[in-house]
Amino acid sequence: MRNRIRELRVERGWSQADLAEKLEVSRQSVNAIETGKFDPSLPLAFKLSRLFGRKIDTMFLDGE
């Protein structure tokens, strides 16, 4: 699934390692999410939502 995680992260000047630390996951997880190789679970998606202050459906794009 396409998403805007990388864009939102870069806007805040965070590295993948920074975001991984805030989410309490590995940097590899962040990379896999950003590149669309892995879709996070709902709890992790909500964590991203709280962290970026955005609704989930504005961060993850429905793959039409």
Place this chain on the structure above:
Amino acid sequence: MSVCGTTTPASRRYQQRMLVTMSLYLAVTLGVVTIVKHAHPHGWLLYAIALVPALPMLAMMGALGVYLQEEKDEYIRLITMRSLLAGTAGLLAVLVVNDVLRSISGAAALPAFTSWVLFFVVFGVAQAVQTIGNRVRDDA
């Protein structure tokens, strides 16, 4: 176990458990071989003694199960589960081909412990392939 070059608290505990069970396996196997060689047990006692080294091997499988339960990083857990599936599929494929060859063309059975080694080799290769597929740049 390091998945995608990442070591998590759960994977550190898994490594410790594996180290213990592997050490136990080596010690138990050495003891059993010595007993069988010198005491020449037979009958049910021989079977009972021969089963003992299998226990730490089963414990290794248990350690994998515990690791999957303890791993909090869902992506790392997914990679491990995919690798376990690859290991199981690789093992079943080789065993079923060998079974067919044995039953139809009279081929020999695979040497002892082939399945054990094969499972972990395919498991490791699957992890390595997925790690390479998700390399992260240092500047990202």
